[in-house]
Amino acid sequence: MVDPNSVNPVFESPITSTNSGSAGTSIGTSADQAALTLADESSLTKTLIRAEPRTKAERQLDVVFGASRLVDGVVISGQRPSEWLVIGEANDVSTFVDRIDREGHVSLVDHTHSRAMMRLTGLDASRVLEKVCSLDWSSEMTPNGAVVSASVAKVGCDIVRNDTFRHGSALASSAPTEVIPPSYWIACDRSFAQYLFDAILDAGQEFGLLPA
Amino acid sequence: MSGEFKPSRLGPQSGEVIDRSATIRFTWDSKVMTGFAGDTIASALMANGVRIVSRSMKYHRPRGYMTADYWDPNGFVQVGDDPNVRSGHRLLEPGMTIDPQNVWPSLDHDVKAANGFVGRFLTAGFYYKTFIRPQRLWPAFEKVLSTFAPGGTVDLDTPHRLHDKRYAHPDVVVAGGGPAGMAAAIAAAEAGARVMLVEHEHHLGGHLLWGSDEDRALAAKMRDAADVAGVEILTDSTVTGRYEDNWVSIVQRNHPLAVERLIKARATSLVVAPGLIERPYVFAGNDKPGVMLSGAVRRMINMYAVKPGSRAVVLTANADGDAAVADLRDVGVEVARVVDARAGENVASANGPGRTVESVTLGDGTSIDCDLLVTAVGWTAPTSLLNMAADRPVYDATAARFFPGGPIDTVLSTGGLTGDGTVEQLVEHGRATGRLAAERSAVAKHRIQAHTARAAPVSGDEPAWPHDLRAALGRDPHPELFRSTTHGIVDFSEDVSSKDLVGAAAEGFDSVELLKRFTTATMGPSQGKLETVNTVAVLAEARGETIEEVGTTVWRPPYAPITLGALAGRIFEPVRVSSIQPWHEANGAVDILAGAWKRPEHYGDPAAEVMNTRTNVGIIDVTPLGKLDLQGPDVPKLLSQLYTNKWMQLPVGSVRYGIMCAEDGVVLDDGVTARLGDEHYLMTTTSSGAATIWEWAENWLQTEHPEWQVHVTPVTTGLCSINIAGPNSRTLLGRLCPDIDLDPDAFPYMHVRTGTVAGVDDCIAWRIGFTGELSYEIHVPSGYGLHVWNALLDAGADLGIKPFGLEAQRIMRLEKGHFIVGQDTDGLTKAPSTGLAPLIKLDKDDFAGKAELGWALDEFASAESKAPRLVAIQPTDPTVVPHEASQIVRAGTNEILGRITSSRMSPTLGRSICLGQVAIDAAAPGTMLTIVLADGTRTTAEVMARHAHFDPEGERLRG
């Protein structure tokens, strides 16, 4: 018998099938813009930090509800009042989280396994979201950096728009004339992940959305 | 009859929208015909000489095109599996199979037309007055009557083709693409607004399209300008409704991929510019084929190059009627007589004797032969969208039509709906409206952005609200023409005549709403677009009142009918699965849907799964179990508030069971909570209660006790939960848990430990006993859930490990006598009824339901208690398994004493076992109950002393 304790566990994403059920039949999108993609990023480390107002932790996080920022390789997302999600590679997140002052009513929960995550990127990304979510995805209402929670295809999701930065680093700035396509991190309860991935792919079919 | 006029295609017309190079073949009533691309079904049929399109609903009278547009009440056809297609609007497509509806056996020879002869007896409301006696015959009558149902036929095999939906957040939606609507859209877009311009028809331009060449040139120019300004143009699309806070529904019928797409637009401003709908005139014979409205004639000639008649009489009260005269003459139709209503002339009847118009009798008695009678007697203002914004239209007798009532901040109107004018005046009014809409949207947007956390910051104060400084359009005088000296049809789709209305009013149905209900006028598919004003006018006349005094009816959404497919769109039905689901599916699990969760009910033989678990060891995936991570110094206070029992002293490493009640004392949920650390707890709830209990906890924390420091975080699927049950469970877990001491003294029943399972860190394991066996429930980070599951199966192979499903778990818990909230309890079951009264601790200061539970305990203890008791029950005949919900009655009577709430054949005991709710006088142990089985026979059963049928002392689970 193999010693089960000797087998190294490997993280399994809840999104086990990334095959688009239907070929992306694109309309109204020229071929050179067709880089509209949906990528599974569930394996990123996510730590939920909750800290009451006026704690040191709140000042360290320094992100208001509805906004996000990149700091020390992690994205801090102000996803609810007094509630932040820190997203990044495991080492970066733990380094960051270890520095958080725990004085006062501050708590941490590892959400890596609770929340699946996918990234939708492309010039038509907001048009895809517009089909599955009732929010206004214009840059006035949901600019780069915005964070919002909403129902996507009937699943509760936390969404971060980060066109110009990712965990790890800011994106290498492209030529100034080039349009930076919008990019959204969509996090949902792990158990819904496969359903949601498929639903978004399906909605994006008309814009040529492909799994990345 | 021979020599009857047949409409035909004209030579090329300068405004035609058909493409003569693209011929389309189709069938009508099984005859092959051809038309052109750009034809509507109506124009193609008319070009092929078709005059009779349908039969009327009640009297089966022959009907031809009257308005020849979307609203034509006579133009309903069946296209393949699509019933009730508006042939005046639907574009012709190659290979279309088009058939008439409501005909039997055929369009030309309709037997039910006999209804027409007895029409004088079939007055409105006649059904109410007949078929009363003998009452037993009514069902037979009803069967016959239902064969008279109008409309097309549903093919029940119609697939739900691709329907799509989309949300939009435009600054301005303009409903109507005539000159004013286009102008409004252009002006708003030029002012910086995001604009959607929605036109019901296939082309922008409205009435310009059937006007002069200059009109059409203007339409084309504005269309281009709208494009340049960045307006999103949606043709063949309809704004079907305006709901709360300018939630605007738009049905797009010409989407390239979807059959139809429903767009839900949160419009900051809505501009209503639908134009006007021409009104039919009421007179004898007004529904004969050959009677057409002026707009229909002009569209047919100018847009579709169809000659509608050879010899016409035109009743005109306005410039549109005059223009129809000119158009008819231009294409060689003899206009035998222009009857000028402005000069007091009138039409009294359109006459047969055949099925189509052969002559017209004028008001002065003159009779003129003709095959076409055109009327132009005024308009209905389609104020539906304004009605939906609470506007009530106001009648203006001078202009002989209704106008919008008061102003609405975010809903503006323009075009013919608001007044008359030259094209230039309409365009100017439209532009002013578009600018105002854009300015108001900018203010509203500023406000929303300023109040929305995630939005881009806005600078400066909110701009002042722009006032409506538009110059109003004028109102041209128009004669009031509703009904002639004769009676005719008012509601063409319902076959209701003015005579019916007068009769109904005399009977007392003399308010608009009662009249509507009694006669069904305005209730049919055209929903009042053509007939509302005439209905009101005829009622006003009957009551000797004015139209203002009578008032009008409220137009209800939708503006135009919407297919169920479009409303449904893509159907989103989220399904949740645990990390282990791929294994279950690969290993023969039969799934069950529990709420949104898809989970294994069993793997083929639930009884064998029970026996294996009781004998060896079984594992079940219980991931759906609700799990809440609780942190903070005040967690015990929260637990004390939520559960009925005590929580202030729970030691670290312990697990406790509790029930939760609502404030009315009714059982809400149950489960165990473990204390993992000083200020760290893990609560479990029932699977179905997970979301509710989370919200319930937040509610207490946020509204009642904001001073308590507790963070509640749902971790249901962050932790993959596996219950390991059976005599071998300790041995099995021991092989995978190097760092947890499983010795019963070190890790007793109702305790919790954290450690490594199969190489996975941060796992939680606790000992509980839902199944009644020695069992460990482990919670592992979900990304490793499948890994641990496989490791258990591998490590337990020699221990007889087998997975078990929900059904085996249900059997085992019933053997053990554990109740399930929501099955063994119901919406009225208070906590004492479950048998867990000792868990209600009234000496706590407060907890949810405390007040009611105090009274409930007193009631429960009294001899007259009416509260049911949950008891274990065993049928006398061990092979009889009463189905769940079987009623327990007093012997020899039908008096209900309770019911079976759970029931199974126990594989362990080899007999049937039950839980049930019974009245106090049937609850004593040893009581023999009478149970009514599904087939009506009765059987007996005994009330047991304890809930547990199996191992009542709990020796196994504590082992």
Place this chain on the structure above:
Amino acid sequence: MLLVPCPHCGPRNASDLSYKGESHARPDPNSATAEEWRSYLYMEDNPAGWLRETWYCRSGCRRFFVLERDTATNEFRNPPVPGAKLGGKA
């Protein structure tokens, strides 16, 4: 679709929130008479006009808050200050 002015998220579709009904103060369960308690449980003001009611922003910020709405017109007024104590005994 009604827009509900969430004090944290801004205007949100009503379907993003759960309606919790009229906001009534909870009596002390230790001293309330049965009549008082059941009046709290069951009786409603149910006015056709301004009503103080509790909403829960289920899809958004997950906060409970009290709003005032005119039940005849569905208009809201007095959006509350975020974080204020709601309902309750105070």
Place this chain on the structure above:
Amino acid sequence: MTLFQSLRGSMKSNAVSRPPRYSAAGLLVKGVKQESWPRVWRDVPLKKSYDVVIVGGGVHGLATAYYLAANHGITNVAIVDKSYLGSGGSGRNTAIVRSNYLTPEGVAFYDRSLELYNSMAVDLNINVMFSERGHMTLAHTDSALRTMHWRAEVNKLQNIDSSVIDPAEVKKLAPSLDTSSDPRYPILGALYHPPGGTIRHDAVVWGYARAADHLGVEMHQKAEVLDILVEGGDGPDGKGSGGRVTGVRTNRGDISAPIVVNCTAGWATLISDMAGVKLPISTRPLQAAVTEPVKVFLPTVVVSGSLHVYVSQTDRGELVFGASVDPFNTYSVRGSLEFTEELAGHVLELMPGISRMRLLRQWAGLCDMTPDYSPVMGFTPVEGFFCDVGWGTYGFKAGPVSGEQMAECIATQQTPKLIEPFKLSRFSTGELVGEKGAAAVGH
């Protein structure tokens, strides 16, 4: 003299001669003579005083008036309504009737209603088009199926024709339903109730109005109640508990009456507030919709609790749909788009073949919801002020029996046994009615 005796004293004087009977022969005669029918009810001036004033001219108010006159000889009765007769819930419901309730008291009550509906055409001389087409409540989950069994078993013990049928039988009764295991909510079975069906709701209103009118009852439309006159109560202005009613104030002046009955739906709270009587009611709209007609294909009434939808097809071929009440309290009846979207989605899950049918019209009516899905009937803490309110979404089904029982309650000054469970005081004693045990969509 007791109130009962004084009421009895008022009988007979208002007797009115009977108008021509409705019949096929009558129709023929009128047709030949080209005459019109006399008014369905008289249009008479409002008097200064009545023995009983009924607020609300819907099925409940009209039935109460009719049975007061027909069964108890109390005819000096006025019905006042702020709009036209049947303008509220009576004309907005989806006209479904059934008696397969969950509790014995519910079953007994609604069964009596069904009995009255059954004989109504003859009793009132109007064809109310009662279509006993059967009523099916679909179960999509084990727990729903268990509840169906529960209802069926309770029903059978009370001799109600009600049973649980399997998907094959469901398919036989309604071939348009998808009974395969493919849908997200597969049909696992149904509670089948053959005596349930539909009825023409307007005809019920007009039938009661016409019959009550013949017996001397007066109908006053566009007569809005502005206040209820109460003296001696412990609340402000002498209203509330311990007071007694003396009349009503209307937009057409004061009317004195020793008995005032609140038979409103949607406005029950507002009317009761005028008497100082507090109710356990929240007002919510219930929406409904109708499609364009197509040839008849659906022979029974189909209800799905899990999918919150009920549907039937009229003899005219329209599908009539209803759902559950709106998610928040409001007095606005403008209707919503989301209602139609959800409705269509759910209907197409049940009947995928009808995606090309078109929704023609949607509307809403106000429902007064109570905590236990059961009405509030009978006496109130104000003497002479009676309530027949809180009818939620099931008021139409109960119209006839409510009228009959309320009339008895008023005439005898005793709470009849059938409505004993529905008394207002249950909300202070905590003895809620058991329909709460399972009700979700109660149609």
